[in-house]
Amino acid sequence: MGMSTAPSGGKKARPAPAINITPLVDVVLVVLIIFMIVTTMMTRTFALNLPKEDKKDAAPSDTDVKPVVLTVDRAGVIRANQTVLTKAEVKDRVIRMLAAKNQKTLFFDAHDQVPYATAVEVIDLVRAGGVKSIAMLTETVVK
Numbered sequence: 001m002g003m004s005t006a007p008s009g010g011k012k013a014r015p016a017p018a019i020n021i022t023p024l025v026d027v028v029l030v031v032l033i034i035f036m037i038v039t040t041m042m043t044r045t046f047a048l049n050l051p052k053e054d055k056k057d058a059a060p061s062d063t064d065v066k067p068v069v070l071t072v073d074r075a076g077v078i079r080a081n082q083t084v085l086t087k088a089e090v091k092d093r094v095i096r097m098l099a100a101k102n103q104k105t106l107f108f109d110a111h112d113q114v115p116y117a118t119a120v121e122v123i124d125l126v127r128a129g130g131v132k133s134i135a136m137l138t139e140t141v142v143k
Contacts, residue, residue, distance in 0.1 A: 068097050069137070072110040072122055090122065091129035098131065109137040 070090075071079045078085045080094055098106060106126060110119040123134060 065101065065103075067105070067107050068094065068101060068103060069107040069109060070094060070122070070126065071108075072114050072119060074111045074113045076114065076118055078122055087122075087125060090125045094126055095129045095131060105133040105135050106131045107135050107137050 066081070069081055073079070078087065078090060080090075080097055083093075085093055094106060098104065108119075108123060108126075110122075126134065
């Protein structure tokens with residue numbers, strides 16, 4: 001089974017080593033099945049109870065609160081919701097516009113032909129003004 005003896009002429013017969021891997025395969029398959037069963041039981045779930053929405057405390061509609069959108073057009077003109085701004089005004093005006101509308105996210109859109117350096121410069125100016133969250137727009141929102 002585990003060993004066999006090799007016939008030899010006048011020498012003492014020594015057992016020849018032979019590895020039987022059948023028990024090893026059996027143990028590995030049993031361990032694999034145990035892990036498969038245990039991992040399916042380890043899935044954790046939790047109950048989430050959300051409060052019911054009150055009709056009278058509903059948030060204002062999307063038409064009431066328009067986001068602050070900072071755009072840079074092809075000519076490099078910076079606009080905040082159609083208001084033309086110079087680079088010196090960007091820091092102060094944008095943060096005040098966000099505070100007035102009680103918003104934390106500024107939406108940024110640059111024309112496809114605007115050089116990358118110009119767009120990054122405007123973003124840096126806004127960050128220097130104190131805006132923490134800037135969302136990059138991939139489709140034109142403000143016409």
